[in-house]
Amino acid sequence: MTAEDILQQLEALLDEEQAAIVRIDGPAVEAIANRKLALVEALRAADPGPQAESLRHLGRRLRHNGVLLAHARHCLQDVVQTLAAPGPGAVSGTYDPHGRTAAASTRLSVTG
16 A cells, blocks of 8 residues: 555545544544554555655644544533533422423533
8 A cells, every 4th residue: 555545545534533523423533543543554654755745734634633522522521511510490309490300401402
């Protein structure tokens, strides 16, 4: 496999990774990370030749996906904290002041 082939596969994986991050698919992100690692190892063993610009472009895309992943993690942490915190007027026990179960009265949109 040539360095150019490896770079094309990495580009395709970055598209898959971005989609997996957006849909918050942790197992897919982890599987893609393992595939990227294997391709990076193969790239190290290959002769990169005149691929400097492709490598710079790939580096920018990797950083972009890293930022998306960090943002997704931060959003999920906010969701967990919001759901874990008692809301205004919360009553200890199973039911809220309107007689609904606490789980049924808590709703949060994470789709924006």
